[in-house]
Amino acid sequence: MGTDNRFDFDVLIAGGGFAGVYCAQAIARRLPTAEARQRIAIVADHNYMVFQPMLAEVAGSSISPRHVVNPIRSLCRSVSVLRGAITDIDLPARTLALNAGLFTPNLTVRYNHLVLALGGIVDLSRVPGMPEHAFLMKSIGDAQELRGAVIDRLEEATLQRDEAAIKRLLTFVIVGGGYSGVETAGQILDLIQGINRFYPRIARRDYRVVLVHSGPHLLPEISEDLGRYCEKNISARGVEIFLNTRVTSMTASTVTLSDGRVFESHTVVSTVGNAPHPLLVDLCKKNNIPTEKARVITDESMRVQGFENLWAAGDCAAVPMAVKGAKPSAASPAGAAPASAGAAMSVSPFDPRKYCPSTAQFAYRQGICLGKNIAAILKGSSAPPHKFTFTGLGELASIGHQSAVADIMGLRFSGFIAWIMWRTIYLMKLPGLDRRLRVVIDWTLDLFFPRDITLLRARTTEVVQEVHLEKGDTIFHAGEPATSFYVVKSGRIELRDDTGPVMSICPGEHFGERALLHDRKWRFTATATEPTTLVSLEAKVFQAISGASASIHEFFEHSSQQYLSRQQIDSIKKTVSPEVLCLKCSDVMSKTPITLRTTDTLAQALATVVKHPFNSFPLLDANEKLIGLITQSQIYDALKDGDLTRESLVEKLAPCAIPTIQGATLIDDALETLMRSGRNKLLIADSDGKLQGVLTPIDLLGREGKPDL
Numbered sequence: 001m002g003t004d005n006r007f008d009f010d011v012l013i014a015g016g017g018f019a020g021v022y023c024a025q026a027i028a029r030r031l032p033t034a035e036a037r038q039r040i041a042i043v044a045d046h047n048y049m050v051f052q053p054m055l056a057e058v059a060g061s062s063i064s065p066r067h068v069v070n071p072i073r074s075l076c077r078s079v080s081v082l083r084g085a086i087t088d089i090d091l092p093a094r095t096l097a098l099n100a101g102l103f104t105p106n107l108t109v110r111y112n113h114l115v116l117a118l119g120g121i122v123d124l125s126r127v128p129g130m131p132e133h134a135f136l137m138k139s140i141g142d143a144q145e146l147r148g149a150v151i152d153r154l155e156e157a158t159l160q161r162d163e164a165a166i167k168r169l170l171t172f173v174i175v176g177g178g179y180s181g182v183e184t185a186g187q188i189l190d191l192i193q194g195i196n197r198f199y200p201r202i203a204r205r206d207y208r209v210v211l212v213h214s215g216p217h218l219l220p221e222i223s224e225d226l227g228r229y230c231e232k233n234i235s236a237r238g239v240e241i242f243l244n245t246r247v248t249s250m251t252a253s254t255v256t257l258s259d260g261r262v263f264e265s266h267t268v269v270s271t272v273g274n275a276p277h278p279l280l281v282d283l284c285k286k287n288n289i290p291t292e293k294a295r296v297i298t299d300e301s302m303r304v305q306g307f308e309n310l311w312a313a314g315d316c317a318a319v320p321m322a323v324k325g326a327k328p329s330a331a332s333p334a335g336a337a338p339a340s341a342g343a344a345m346s347v348s349p350f351d352p353r354k355y356c357p358s359t360a361q362f363a364y365r366q367g368i369c370l371g372k373n374i375a376a377i378l379k380g381s382s383a384p385p386h387k388f389t390f391t392g393l394g395e396l397a398s399i400g401h402q403s404a405v406a407d408i409m410g411l412r413f414s415g416f417i418a419w420i421m422w423r424t425i426y427l428m429k430l431p432g433l434d435r436r437l438r439v440v441i442d443w444t445l446d447l448f449f450p451r452d453i454t455l456l457r458a459r460t461t462e463v464v465q466e467v468h469l470e471k472g473d474t475i476f477h478a479g480e481p482a483t484s485f486y487v488v489k490s491g492r493i494e495l496r497d498d499t500g501p502v503m504s505i506c507p508g509e510h511f512g513e514r515a516l517l518h519d520r521k522w523r524f525t526a527t528a529t530e531p532t533t534l535v536s537l538e539a540k541v542f543q544a545i546s547g548a549s550a551s552i553h554e555f556f557e558h559s560s561q562q563y564l565s566r567q568q569i570d571s572i573k574k575t576v577s578p579e580v581l582c583l584k585c586s587d588v589m590s591k592t593p594i595t596l597r598t599t600d601t602l603a604q605a606l607a608t609v610v611k612h613p614f615n616s617f618p619l620l621d622a623n624e625k626l627i628g629l630i631t632q633s634q635i636y637d638a639l640k641d642g643d644l645t646r647e648s649l650v651e652k653l654a655p656c657a658i659p660t661i662q663g664a665t666l667i668d669d670a671l672e673t674l675m676r677s678g679r680n681k682l683l684i685a686d687s688d689g690k691l692q693g694v695l696t697p698i699d700l701l702g703r704e705g706k707p708d709l
Contacts, residue, residue, distance in 0.1 A: 002003050006081075006107070006108050006109070007041070007082070007107060007108075007109045007110065008109075008110045008111075008236070009038075009040060009041045009080070009109065009111050009112075010037060010039040010040065010111070010112045010113060010378060011039060011040045011041070011111065011112065011114075011115065011374055011378070012042075012043065012096060012109060012113070012114050012115070012340060013040070013042040013043065013064045013115040013117060014042065014043050014089070014096070014114065014115065014116055014117060014118055014314075015042075015043070015044060015045075015115075015117030015118045015119060015624060016042060016043075016044025016045070016048075016049055016072050016313060016315065017049060017050075017117060017119050017314055017315070017363065018049070018052075018316070018360055018363035018364045018367060019117040019314030019317075019363040019364075019366050019367040019370070020042055020115065020117035020313075020365055020367065020372065021042070021049050021075050021076060021431075022046065022363075022365075022368050023073060023115055023117065023366075023368070023370050023371040023374070024040060024042045024076045024079045024367075024371065025075065025076060025365035025367075025368075025371065026367065026368045026369075026370070026371020026375065027040050027079070027371045027373075027374055027375045027378070028040060028076065028077075028078035028079050029078075029375075030372070030375035030376075030379070031078075031369075031375060031378065031379075033078045036078045036079055037078055037080055038080075039078060039378065040078075040080065041079060041080040041081070041082055041109070041111075042072065042076055042079055042080070042081055042082070043082045043083075043084065043086060043096070043109070044072055044081070044082075044083060044096060044125045045083075045084075045085055046072075046075060046083070047071055047072055047081070048069040048070060048071050048072060048141050048702075049069065049070050049072055049075060049431070050068060050139060051068045051069070051070070051426075051429075051430055051431070051435075052360055053179075053360055053426050053428065053429075054068045054430070054439075054581050055068065055137055055140070055142075055143045055180070056143070056180065056183035056184045056186070056187045056398070057183075057187060057398075058140065058143035058144065058147065058186055058652045059143040059144075059146045059147045059148070059150075059184060059188065059191075060186075060187025060188065060190050060191045060400075060451070061147050061191050061195075061451040061452050061469055061648070062190070062191075062442065062443070062446045062451060062514050063439055063442040063443065063446075064438070064442060065140050065143060065144050066438075066440050067435050067442060068140065068430070068435070068437040068439075069084075069140055070431045070432050072437060074432070075431055075432075079535075082098060082100075082107070082109065082219070083100075083108065083285050084098040084100045084101065085098070085099040086098055086099075086118075086279055087099050087106070087279075088551060089114070089279065089283050091114075091283070091286075091287050091307070091310065094110060094111055094112065094114070094309070095108055095109065095110050095111075096108070096109045096110075096111065096114070097109075105255050109187070110680070112309060113309045113311065113374060114309065114310055114311070114375070115311045115312070115313065115370065115374070115622045116134065116280065116283075116296060116304075116310070116311065116312040116313075116316055116317065117312070117313050117314045117316065117317075117363075117367070118277040118279065118280055118316050119277065119314060119315045119316055120274050120275055120276055120277055120312075120315050120358075121274075121275050121276070121277055121278070121356075122136055122138050122270075122273050122275065123273055123274075123275035124273040125466050125467060125468050126273075126468060127247055127248065127250065127270075127273075128249040128250070128467060128468065128469045128470075128473040128474075128475060128528075129249050129250040129251050129450075129467070129475060129476075130250055130268070130273070131269055131465060131466075131536065131537055132252075132467070132483050132484050132538075133250055133251065133252050133268060133483065134250070134268045134269065134270040135149060135267065135268065135269045135270070136269075136270060136271075137180050137184055137269060137270075137271050138492050144298055146184075146188075146269060147191070147526070148455055149267055149455055150172065150188055150191055150192065150267070151195075151242045151455050152455060153169045153170060153172075153266065154170070154192070154195070154199050154202060155455070156169050156623070157169045157170050157201075157202055157206070158199055158202065159197070164193065164264070166202075166206055166637045167206060167208070167264070168253060168264040168265060168266060168373040169212065169266055169267075170192075170202065170207035170208065171207070171208045171263060171264065171265040171266075171267070171495035172188050172207070172208065172210065172265065172267045172269070173211050173212060173247075173255050173263055173265050173267070173268045173269070174188070174209070174210065174211045174212070174269045174271065174359065175209045175212050175247050175268065175269065175270045175271060175272055176212075176213065176214075176270065176271035176272040177211060177212075177213025177214075177215060177217075177218040177219065177220070177243070178220065178221060178242075178271060179219065179221065179270075179395075179397050180271040181213065181271040181272075182211070182213060182218055182219060182230060182234070182397055182399055183397060183398050183399070183400075184269055184271060184400065185209055185234065185238070185239050185400070186234060186237075186328035186398065186399045186400020186403075188209055189209045189234075189237060189238060189239060189264075189270075189400055189401075190400045190401060192207055192209075193451055193452055194451045195450055195451055195453050197450065197455055198450070198453060205557040207545070208234075208238075208240060209238065209240065210239070210240045210241075210242070210263060210265075211234070211239055211240065211241050211242070212242045212245050212246070212247055212257065213241070213242070213243050213244075213245070213487075214245065214246045215243065215244070216232065216242065216243055216244055217243065218243075218503070218664055219231045219395075219397055219405065220239070220357075221357070221395055222395040222397070222405065222407045223407055223412065225412065226405040226406075226407060226414065227405075228410055229399070229405055229414050230405050231243075233399055233403055233414075233415075234326055234399050234400065237400065237401055237548065241686035242257065242259075242261075245257050245259055245261075246258040247268075248266055248473075249473050249482055251474065251475065251476045251477055252266065252476065252480045252481050252483055253265070253266055253477070253480050253481075254477065255268055255272055255535075257454050265563065269661075270466075276294035276295070276316065277316060280294075280296065280316055281294065284296065284343060289304060289305075289306070289307075289310075290305055290306070291318070292318040292355060293318070294700070295316055295317055295355070295358075296312040296316060296317050296318060298311070298312050298313075298318065298319050298320075299317075299318055299320070299384060300320050300322075300369045300388055300389075301369075301370075301373055301384075301385035301387055301388065302317065302319055302366060302369070302373070302388060302603060303385070311370055311373075312365065312372070313366040313370045314358075314363040314366060314367070314687055315363060315365055317356075317359040317366070318355040318356075319355060319356045319366060319388055320354070320355060320356075320388075321354040321355055321356050321536045322387075322388070322389040322390070322391050324391045330342070331459070338381075341398045341544070343674055356388070356390075357392075359395075359399055360429075361392065361393065362390065362392070363554060364429070365388070365390045366390075368436075369386055369388045369390075370388075371701050372386055373385035373386055384551050386583065393408065393409060394406065394407045394408035394409055394410075394411075395407050396408070396421065396425060396426075397419070397420045397422070398419060398422050398423075400415055402419050402564055403415055403416065403419050404418035404419040404421070405418055406418040406421050406422065408421070411699065416592055423443065427439060429442065439687040462650065465535065465536045465537065465538075466489070466533060466534070466535055466536070467486075467530075467531070467533070467534040467535075467536050468532075468673075469528035469531070469532040469534065470528065470531055471528055471529060471530050471531060472527065472528065473520035473527065473528045473532075474525060474526065474527045474528075474579060475493070475526045475527070475528070475534070476522050476525070476526050477522065477525045478498075478522055478523060478524050478525045479496060480521070480522050481513060481521060482515035482516055482520045482522050482539065482625050483538070483539050484512060484536045484537060484538060484539060484542075485510065485511075485512040485513060485516055485537040485538075485539070485542040486510060486511055486512050486534045486535065486537075487508075487509070487510045487533060487534065487535045487537075488505050488506060488507050488508065488509055488510070488511075488532065488533075489507065489530065489533040489534060489535050490531075491492065491507070491528060491530050491531055491532025491533060492504055492505065492506055492507075492528070492529045492530050492531045492532060493505040493526050493527070493528055493529070493532060493534070494510065494526070494527050494528075495511070495526055496524055496525045496526075496527065497523070497525070497565055497566055498564040498566075499525050500566075502524055502563075502565070502566065502676075502689050503562070503563075503676050504529070510559070511526070511563070513542070513546075513556040513557075513559060513560045514561075514563045516539050516542050516543060516546075517546065517553075517556060517557060517560055518560075520539070522693055523563060523565060524563070524565075526599035534708050535553070561675075562675065562676050562677060564676070567679030569675060570674055572671070572675065573668065573671060573672075574704055576667070576671065576700065580667055580700065581666065581667050581668040581671070582666060582667070582668070583666070583667050584663060584664055584665065584666060584667070585661060585662075585664075585665050585666075585667060585670050585682075585684050585693075585695050586663030586664065586684065586692065586693070588667060588695060588699050588700065589663070589692070589693030589694060589695045589699060590693055590694045590695070590696070590699060591692070591693045591703075592693075593617075593691065593693060593694040594608065594612045594614065594616055595618045595619070595620050595691065596608060596617045596618070596619050596620070596630050596650050597619070597620050597621070597622070597650065598619065598620070598621050598622060598627070598649065598650055598651035599622060599649060599650075600649065600650045601646065601647055601648065601649060601650070602635060602638065602639065602645070602646050602647070602648050602649075602650065603647065604645040604650075605617075605630070605635055605650050606635065606646070609632055609635065614632075615631060615632055616629045616630065616631045616632070616656070616681070616689055617629070617630050617631075618630075618683055618694065619650065619653075620691060624688055624690050624691070625688070625689040625691075626660065626683060626685045626689055626690065626691045627655050628655025628656055628657055628658060629656045629657075629658045629683070630650065630653055630655055631656060634654075634656075635653070638652070638653060658677070658679055658681070658682070658683055659673050659674075659677045659679065659682050659683070660682070660683045660684075660688065661673060661682055661683075661684060661685075661695075662684065662685065663684050663686070663688065663692050663693070665684075667700070670695060671700070672681060674695070674697070680694040680696060680697060681694055681695065681696045682694070682696075683695075695697060
């Protein structure tokens with residue numbers, strides 16, 4: 001190893017999942033321990049590996065979350081373990097940048113061989129509302145959070161008197177009918193039925209488990225017959241299944257399907273939305289690495305095409321799939337031609353159009369095969385690397401209530417026998433003897449005692465916080481709990497109440513602060529009037545930021561005043577006489593406003609400010625057209641920061657946007673615009689954009705003669 005925050009390894013494995021861990025183990029077994037620790041390193045965001053096939057059982061509270069994770073340092077004792085977030089990979093320089101944490105400087109790691117085993121991430125941004133409101137099943141934290149949410153919904157339901165609210169609390173929607181979705185639906189139903197005795201006020205008719213799948217049958221990874229059996233089994237137990245259907249949008253309390261059906265639910269679990277790791281996407285783009293559906297294409301030995309020292313395995317790799325039934329022959333020396341056409345045909349053929357599926361059994365074996373290949377290279381072997389010829393042993397899925405479906409070596413099983421097979425096979429694959437014993441104990445206790453209902457919380461997987469909406473999509477309804485703060489990146493959002501449209505939110509503007517700062521309830525319904533992209537900030541993050549700074553809190557308190565209901569606006573208008581409301585703005589405005597011009601210097605602007613100590617001034621261009629508003633603080637900040645001098649022109653400042661209306665506008669409409677804008681003045685301009693005057697509340701106060709307006 002080097003010094004000065006630099007590490008050097010022969011092999012660097014990026015990723016701590018099945019492929020990365022078993023690759024590291026396979027290399028370490030073939031090298032002396034001391035040598036392996038110096039030459040091999042594995043980099044992972046977490047210091048543990050999750051046994052993904054048992055996550056649903058954690059969510060169902062049938063096994064402890066601690067029993068499906070293993071410390072990577074325990075699994076890979078003979079290699080170096082670097083726990084941190086990879087921020088950049090430089091293939092030409094053969095270096096990797098690593099964020100080591102809050103209190104440790106970033107590291108640069110050099111390597112000779114790099115293994116990409118990064119897996120993927122979750123991106124729910126294509127479904128409006130899903131990033132903010134859906135639960136995931138990607139990590140151990142997600143499984144714990146979902147378990148806690150199910151129990152929490154039961155706790156809340158016992159305190160409700162409203163039947164509609166109870167049904168909404170106890171409707172659980174699972175999106176995706178693959179392994180994870182089916183197993184999660186079965187486990188949630190098992191959990192509710194197993195602990196329902198502790199909630200006597202909740203009847204069987206009160207709770208629903210709904211499974212939404214976009215395909216024609218469940219479990220598309222296995223045969224249609226077993227998928228149909230799964231549907232029949234879990235339907236008989238009470239799971240409602242909707243096939244050939246997608247979720248198109250959701251809010252905190254509603255789920256809208258592609259067929260127009262709407263469910264009222266506070267708990268939606270998404271098992272879809274898998275996306276490539278952004279680091280991998282950037283790496284492939286920079287280095288012209290070939291991909292297949294965002295997975296790195298490799299050859300049969302898992303070497304990335306066109307790169308001698310770059311390898312990939314697991315979910316992020318597109319490894320060619322061997323043809324079932326083909327018998328591999330001994331590999332020929334590198335560069336040697338086959339002795340005959342028959343010899344060439346004896347080598348295991350691969351289907352160039354088909355790649356290995358992204359499942360645990362393939363990632364596990366890919367890691368082992370790749371580890372053997374790299375170990376042989378490190379030991380100086382001239383033999384060609386082994387080809388990955390595994391074609392799968394079968395598929396299993398637990399569907400709850402001591403039932404499962406299985407397709408093993410061409411033989412199909414279902415029911416209790418398949419469930420025993422599922423538990424036996426996955427128990428043997430679970431790393432660590434101690435973990436296996438603990439899981440056996442959990443399963444045994446589960447047969448005799450009710451499931452644990454202790455309400456625990458855990459940190460969940462981060463998701464992309466950019467929300468994409470199509471025209472007509474609703475992001476939330478009035479009365480729903482407020483969960484996020486939003487900024488409009490592009491498009492337009494319309495806020496409506498019972499009386500109709502209230503206001504439009506344009507690009508660069510934000511909304512949500514009033515609800516988050518006060519009662520945490522949305523006052524309006526927010527709908528996209530055109531294709532729109534929003535940036536979403538979680539409520540707890542927003543509140544932490546606004547609570548940490550008095551000036552930020554004051555800013556949001558001020559901006560929140562624009563979100564007034566129709567009743568509030570009408571109430572304020574009643575304090576103004578009807579005669580004044582019928583006047584035109586040109587009748588009431590100040591007709592000789594003090595202005596600044598883009599051709600003025602900051603020195604001239606300062607002189608104007610000293611002579612007329614207003615907080616802000618309209619800014620005009622060389623043609624006397626209105627541009628916006630310049631504030632005192634802008635001038636002060638520009639001079640204080642040294643960005644500009646007193647001789648700099650005012651045009652160097654960025655004017656603030658402010659609502660502009662025409663002189664013929666009635667005071668009735670202008671007053672509403674004034675209140676909606678959160679400003680204390682309106683600019684009056686003619687059709688050519690030239691400033692005519694300024695309207696402030698003082699103008700109305702003077703006209704009305706009521707200082708308590």
